[in-house]
Amino acid sequence: MRIRTVALLLTLFGMLIVFNFAHAQNAPEASEKGKEVYENSCAHCHGTEGRGDGSAAENLLPKPRDFTRGLYKIRSTGTGELPTDQDLFDIITEGMPGSSMPPWDTALSANDRWEVVAYIKTFYDGFKEAETSPKQINLSGKVAYSEQSVETGKALYTELGCVECHGNIGRGDGTSAPDLTDEWGFQSWPANLTQGWNFRGGSDTEDIFKRFIGGLAGSAMPAFEGDSFPGFGLTAEESSRMIELDNKDEMTEAEEEESAQLYEKYDAAVDIALNLAEGTELSAEEQQIYDDAMRVVYEKSWHLANYVKSLMPEKRPEPAIGNNVLRSQYIQDELPPMDDAAWGTLEARYFPLVGQIVIEPRQFNPTIDAVNVKSFYNDTEVAFLFTWDDRTHTTDETDEETGKTLEDALAVQFPVKVPQGPTAPKPYFLWGGRLPVYLWHWKASAPEQVTELTAKGINNAEAQAAQGELHVQSTYTNGQYTLWVKRALKTEDKKDLQLEPGVFVPIAFSAWDGANGDVDTKRVMTSWYTFVLEPVPSSKRFIYPPLIALLSVGFLFGLRAFVQRRNSEEI
């Protein structure tokens, strides 16, 4: 009897496990040879001849890599070196986030990936001619993450000129950001260092370190070779002293002397590095100076990597899908203005944006990652805080092709009427259709103003007759827009959305980066998400639970009394 029960249970578990695994598995792909794999899976982007000119390439930026020049961004090898086979295998396996280069981990077997590595190497003769295997970067001196290290890295970030491209705090908004092009002359936006999930080569500290030491060959990002480090050949203390002296308006005689000595040491080390680069044999003493200098450079690069790591959240935020909806929090008082500390107490909801490729003209290469949203409401009003990163502050530029005015903008979309029930029709997610949507349209050229629109289609939007119901504040700092909008929950205007606590309201976004050519339908967008004025938690929660606990105590005592009485009766 007992055995039978156990057997029954075991069968149930067995069924459960088999059922779940049958879903999780994928059959391995049949193995084909390199050329075949390449022509099937890669040629439409990278071109049959490996020139990066496949049929899909026209619409893409960054462009698919041209394999004929042997320039690879993601390597474990030093500046100017070719990648190792393992590097190529890994990048094919993992893909390049933030670009259209997909991961092939599930679509191609490991065997096929090795075959295709061998094949793409045939496009560049340098691989055949290379006599020695490429020199790999030594990772052994890793400096552990610490506040101290981050501080040191931060100073280097300015000293090395990262700021000019990547901006003050890394949002890719440096002054030269809009003008960068890669080896092939294509626009090349500096990475937004606060979004590690879009790094081509991964955002582990080791990955970032390798990118500095080895450079991203072919890109606009320079390689930071040893002697480009300020104070090359000096110890950390010496180099900060050198900078300190440089920054003085007036030096004493002793300080002049000290500075001259430091420069002498620096120049000597740079000379040695140049000689080495030209192939000159170094004396033992020179080699020693060079090795010491490089040790300092490596250490500094680890600090820099730690600093970059400190700029980004640990992982990409979860999108506001499912139950993770945008909840506006109730407060009794006046709603906080844009720069109020109260906003810091809320956790933002993350709405990732994708290129609008549903309606012509399309945006295939978005530059805005996401919009983050927070919200408070009180008895009469609701306030939203929108933030999004944009490398450039564009208010009035002319598109060369179309002559249209380009500028940065954001639109927040609601239905005019909230659909009643889960199956009720919503307006079309892209600015409505048969059913209209209600929009807040903000533009960088009029930063204190939001226009209310009613739209029945992406090309069919109209400014409402009644404006001025919205209170607006906005700023652009360090590559990030912040927009604050406040409105009454209920308005007189029939074309406005009316808000009520506890009602789930569809919400969607569009954004434009003028510097990326975004205008009209060419933009980034989301599909429908959900927003709710979170009701104040019911006070029932303080009544029923204690009541139930009390009842259970009563029940237990009652049961005991019952059993006792019965026992005594039996006796």
Add this chain to the structure above:
Amino acid sequence: MKKLSLFTICLIILVGSWVFLRFVVGGIISVPIPGSVIAMYMGLIIIAILVHISVEDSLFQEFRRPILETLVEDKRRNHRRVLVVLIPLLLLGYTYSIIAQRANPPGSPRDAHPSPPLELTYKDEVIGTMQDVVNPFRHYEKDDPEAFSAHVENGKRVYHQNCFYCHGDHLDGQGHFAPYLQPLPANFQDPGIIPNFQESFFFWRIAKGGPGLPAAGTPWDSAMPIWENTLTQDEIWDVILFLSHYTGYQFRTFGEAH
């Protein structure tokens, strides 16, 4: 060692199964099981236990003995004290967590494959009835392999200039724009898709896109574009050839069971 009482064994089985389902299968083997499925399995196990103990009177007596003992006997006084505090506390916590839970948005039910219209059209031009229209280039597969390849190749170009952003390089619905669209783009590598539909159905879906769906398919949510505005009829038929050629799945032909 003291022999475990029947009640303890049942308790161990019950708690053990829950831990196994929730943490071993769901955590270590990492096949997360939805709460409702766990509840179903736990229900089955409780029924199995009840059946087991109620088969013979002696088993039932044995099962309830420790319960009765704990309720009244002096030697169990300490157990009793602990339980009279623990049980109400657990109930308190549980009811609080249920009442204080935030309301979540209702899921929107969606029929991913609602019935198509009877007539297949391109823009406003009628092509034929949904049942009868076939891919005009399909016959090349047998008649003229070279022409067939050219059409597949053209379909591949169309796909990689227009579709892979959403449907993925591998046609698996995992394009680089895909993860943030709701509903997700279709996965053509799913064996339940291509073999279940005629090519005319795909022509309809591609030509009319998300907005062309009937209400059951929630046309307002789908990011699937209307391709008749951008692609020619031939291009649509070619991309359909490419979809089945690349995945290796055959479209259903009229007359086969749905």
